[in-house]
Amino acid sequence: MIEPFTDRVDEAVAASGVRARLGAALAGLPASQRDALLLLAWAGLRYEEVATATGAPLGTLQSRISRARARLRRELADLDPARLDAADRASSAISQPRERGEQR
Numbered sequence: 001m002i003e004p005f006t007d008r009v010d011e012a013v014a015a016s017g018v019r020a021r022l023g024a025a026l027a028g029l030p031a032s033q034r035d036a037l038l039l040l041a042w043a044g045l046r047y048e049e050v051a052t053a054t055g056a057p058l059g060t061l062q063s064r065i066s067r068a069r070a071r072l073r074r075e076l077a078d079l080d081p082a083r084l085d086a087a088d089r090a091s092s093a094i095s096q097p098r099e100r101g102e103q104r
Contacts, residue, residue, distance in 0.1 A: 018079060025075045033068035036061055 026034055032054070039050040051061045 021076060021079070022072075025072050028075070029068050029071060032056070033064045033071075036064045037068040037072075040065055 026038075029037070036050055036054060036056070039045045039053060040047065045053065047058060047061060047065075050065075051058045054061065056064070
């Protein structure tokens, strides 16, 4: 069955709202917490590597990441995880060009 285009657009719009909320929540973190979290989560560094990159002792780094995660959980608690998953799928479906004749 082919998913209607309007459903994909609705999901993509929801995804952009989620991204905006996440971006605002990340921007609201203290720089030391945000940097540590992003290096760990998005750059894929290990805790030890993040500690080296930031010059912070490992225990301090772990505390920063824990505080950042706790704050993000509080600020984004109202977001439905199922909606986040659907938004991610919609975003990738719309951003990836389809081959001619390919159906989704």
